[in-house]
Amino acid sequence: MALFGGFSGSGSGASGASSGQTSRSEELKQQLQNQISQELAIANATELVNKITENCFEKCVEQPQASLSSQQDGCINLCLEKYMRSWNVISKTYVSRIQSSSK
Numbered sequence: 766m767a768l769f770g771g772f773s774g775s776g777s778g779a780s781g782a783s784s785g786q787t788s789r790s791e792e793l794k795q796q797l798q799n800q801i802s803q804e805l806a807i808a809n810a811t812e813l814v815n816k817i818t819e820n821c822f823e824k825c826v827e828q829p830q831a832s833l834s835s836q837q838d839g840c841i842n843l844c845l846e847k848y849m850r851s852w853n854v855i856s857k858t859y860v861s862r863i864q865s866s867s868k
Contacts, residue, residue, distance in 0.1 A: 820844070824840065825840035825844060
């Protein structure tokens with residue numbers, strides 16, 4: 766007779782439950798890792814947007830006013846495009862290096 770989930774001698778008692786608990790634990794661990802990865806990606810994207818906004822604003826807007834001039838607007842757009850091109854090159858390179866090192 767098995768007490769508190771102990772071995773009952775039938776061959777399917779504790780080892781089957783242990784295997785189920787292990788796979789469930791691994792599944793939960795993987796879900797948690799995925800969630801953390803997603804939250805880190807969101808935090809990184811938010812930080813990128815904040816940095817781009819701060820740097821482009823400092824570069825292009827010398828005197829804050831009620832609205833942007835066409836020159837300031839053009840400067841900000843070019844600045845944003847440069848940052849995004851750079852970000853895309855860096856992230857593609859980073860991903861390819863990670864993929865090549867994992868092989």
